[in-house]
Amino acid sequence: MQFAPTVLTPAEEALRAEVREFLAAELPADHRPALGFAGRHDPHFSRTLAERGWVGMAIPPEYGGHGRSAVDRFIVAEELLAAGAPIGAHFVADRQTAPALLHFGTEEQRRRFLPGIAAGEVYFSLGMSEPDSGSDLASVRTRATRTDGGWTVTGTKVWTSEAHNNHFFAVLCRTSPMEEGSKHAGLSQLIVDLHAPGVTVSPIPYLDGSHHFNEVALEEVFVPGDMVLGELGSGWRQVTSELAYERSGPDRWLSTFPVLREWLRERPDLTDADAAVLGRLAARARAIRHLSLSVARSLDAGEAPAVEAALVKEVGTRFEQDLVEALRDAAETELDQGSGSLFRALLAEAVLTSPSYTLRGGTTEILRSVAAKGLAS
Amino acid sequence: MSDDRTMLTEVATGLFRDLCTPEDVVAAEPTGWSERLWTALSESGFPAVSVPEEAGGSGGDVADACALLTVAGRFAAPVPLAETGLLGGWALAAAGLELPEGPVSVAVDRPDDAVELTGGRFSARLSRVPWGRRSTRVVAFAESGGQRFVVSAPTAAATVTPGRNLAAEPRDTLVWDDVELADDALAPAPTGVDTEALRLRGALARSAQIAGALARVAELTVRYTGERQQFGRAVARFQAVQAHLVTIAEEAELARLAVEVAALNARPDPSFPDVAAAKSAAGEAATIAARASHQAHGAIGMTKEYELGQLSRRLWSWRDEFGGERHWSRELGRQLAAEGADALWPRISTGLVGA
Structure with missing residues (x-):
């Protein structure tokens, strides 16, 4: 196991501040946060983000990208997800397709698709x-x-x-x-x-x-x-190999974070029991973030943390669900997608969609089997 | 990890491996104490790590002490390593009091504790004092004439009622009845040296011990399930058992990283959000991993001789000591609520902070 605590460099901290500033300006105060990377398809937002250089960050400059590190991508992704930004249009092309093209694609394919992906204009499923x-x-x-x-x-x-x-x-x-x-x-x-x-x-x-x-x-x-x-004939190797490391990003533990924030916004006078729920979820989110960030750092060091990535996704996606149920229990309300406050609408959406977190991109059962093989060896 | 800390960890691991085997821990259980181990640790200066050298300590910082405590937790060490240096030694040094020979323990103002200090005379009832009966001094805080003092109360002058935690580690009640304190047993407490800060250090120390024990629990479970044959194959081949192994690994790593971040961020003192988050997460990890490990082990894990029980009984005790999950979650939640919804993410995303 090679999880190690990692500190953000001043440049990385500056990037984070820049993204926060951008989101504060770009997202209307009353925007309804998206839950996770698949939350909302918004080409305008994707293009605007790309203008800032925050799409196609893994793509080298010769293909229109920015050649940034895994940690830089981690920082941008976590800020976007925490804010509930509408990244659904470009996210899959950015996270999955671009690295696949870089690793396996022909020169012609790279020249054809990567600049469009980096511009936030070409979207893949x-x-x-x-x-x-x-x-x-x-x-x-x-x-x-x-x-x-x-x-x-x-x-x-x-x-x-x-x-x-x-x-x-x-x-x-x-x-x-x-x-x-x-x-x-x-x-x-x-x-x-x-x-x-x-x-x-x-x-x-x-x-x-x-x-x-x-x-x-x-x-x-x-x-x-x-x-x-x-x-x-190499399709199997391609879909199961290096891309597996993309599993452990912030999109695997932050999908439901906006629900927690909106709960706190609507319920500032917390009871002791509520405070304990908030503190517990925050403590766990923080700990999972340490793990997830450490995987990004080790990717930048050229390592291949396959087992670590599987563990982060397994524990992170279960946390996303756990958060939803803890808040539902604390809120003592009846769920209704169509009425009520922003928090209650998000909670309803989260209850209905959260089973997918532990299915998409490799089910919990598959991940356990991947991780267990690594643990035993 | 810094080179110095890596070396410290390696040296300590060697020492514990020689002097704190599972058999040694079983043998120490009736008294909850290993004289041989304590002597060796003291000769190496380990109990006083993080206490400044000019105050009679061994130097080093909170992260060094936590690295040692992680090793001690892994070996279920029956000695008050945390209490002597990181907790008691810290308060004594800060107040300019002498670090005594032998083990030191601490009291953190539990609900049924009472302390009275009048003109140098000390009366107190302190409960669940770790290794109280073995310590030479117990460090407590007391108010007198509107001033706060660090008291280094001599255990020899106290009446001791033994108690123990689930792992038979001593947790004793000590009573001092109008005892005259010597000059070297009392000094004004500087700002920031108080019960809250002591409890924070206690919670960090137990979290570090939990992280160490969890790492060992993970190893034991992988080893045992790889060896144990049922239905003609190693039980680790069954997916249902693999799920336990994965859960244990996740919880162990999650707790370890939370502790390391809290310890490394302590420059010089641990911060409330770091420690609250670490103790909450480590306590929950202890619960989940102990359950999964016992399930994966089956009946063998329930025998007192097997190493798992030495660790799980400590996990079940340490998670509650210096505040359990609910305590720290609630306190952390209160602070987060006071800071407001928009400060929540910046707080969660503050990890290891650069020097």
Whole structure:
């Protein structure tokens, strides 16, 4: 285990102050905070943020990005999430797609997509889950077959966030038939234009009534040959390797923080019992933050803290849920999405959406199994 | 960790490994005390780490003392290492009083305590004093004539009623009945040297011990579940058992980092939000990890000879000492509420502060 306490440098502290100042100016005082990275799709906000250099921070300057450290990205992300800023448009492209393109993409793909991502203008979804493939991603059935100049892709992806608003998605699919004993071979990632002919996006109504997730049906969709992300047949390695380290960021423990803050705002005269709830949650959030920040620092040192990252996500996402239930219990109210104060509206939203925190990006069960293997070795 | 602190930790670990084995801890249980270990620690100057050298201490800072206490917690050391230096030694040194030979303990004004100081005569009833019967002096605060004093009360002049925590560590009640204090047993308390500050140090010390014990609990559980065979394979191969291992690792690391940040930020004294957060988180971690570890161990964990019980009984005691989770959560919550909603995030996101 290599969690070590880490101090922010003066430059990092200055960045944090700058982001806070920006958010104070940019977000209206009465804005409804988004809960987590998937909270709200707002291209204007994403572009404004990008103008400040806070999108595509991991992308090198030659591709329009800023070549910043993992800790700098951590600082920006935690400030945005704590404020409940609407980062839903660019966040997945920024956190997941850009590093994948940098690690595995061709030079042409990098030149084509990265500048747009860094400008907060090109948005990606993930195309992994299918109706019969959740945690067991190797079982995906979406198939790509060779055709003149590229591939023809057929299959169905589900839980595709913001596919109705985004531009592309990275589709994990089978490019050669499954062979006995090697189900991880023959998988590839293709970059698919969500507006291409044969692509049908339809909403998956969510528990809280929002339209965030979609089913994306691919019916003989033509994908040009140069849109294979990384090596053909390396899809499994790509989706499970280095990107795993992206698991432990502030988006894994801060999703519900705005609910806590708004509770305190509406209830300044806390009883002793309420104060104990507040103090306990704050103490735990602080401790989890120490862990999460330490992973970012160790990434910058070139280490590969895979087990640590899994632990942070496992404990962080459970904390996000724990916070919601502790506040519900303390609030002694009946939940109603449509009426009541900002706190109560956020609490209602959080109760309805919080089961997803321990599912998305690797379920708690999968993470435990990843972490336990590391602990035993 | 600084090189000096790493070396200190390594030397201390070696010493405890030799003189504080699980068998030694079992043997010490009837008295809650290991003379041999205390002598060795004293010869190395460990009990007085963080007490300035000019005051008769060993020098070093709060983070050094906490690093030592983490090691002591890991080995379930039956000696008042925290009380002698980081707590009692600190108050004595700050008041210009001599650091006595032998163990020192402290009193933090518990609800049923009473202290009276009139013209150098001392009467008090102090309860749950750690290793009270073994200490040469007990450090307490007293008011007299509108002034606050640090009292270095001689244990020899007290009546002792033994008590113990769940791990049989002495937690005694001491009564002084109108005892004349010598000149070297009394001095005005400087600003900032008071019961609150002492309790803060006590809470930090117990958090550090908890962090050390949790690290060992995590190791023991990984080792045991890797060896124990049931249904034809190691029980660690079962997902339900793996979930316990992960929980323990998370809680152990979470507590350790909270303690390290609080200790490193203590320049020179621990801060309230750091310690309140650390004790709250460490106390909760102790509860969760002890439960998970016992579950993963099965019946073997319930035998008194096995090492886990030495640690879990301390975890169940230390989480309550110098204030439990509810106490520190409530106090922290009160401060956060007073600072207001918009100050909440800046407070939570203040971690380790640069020198």
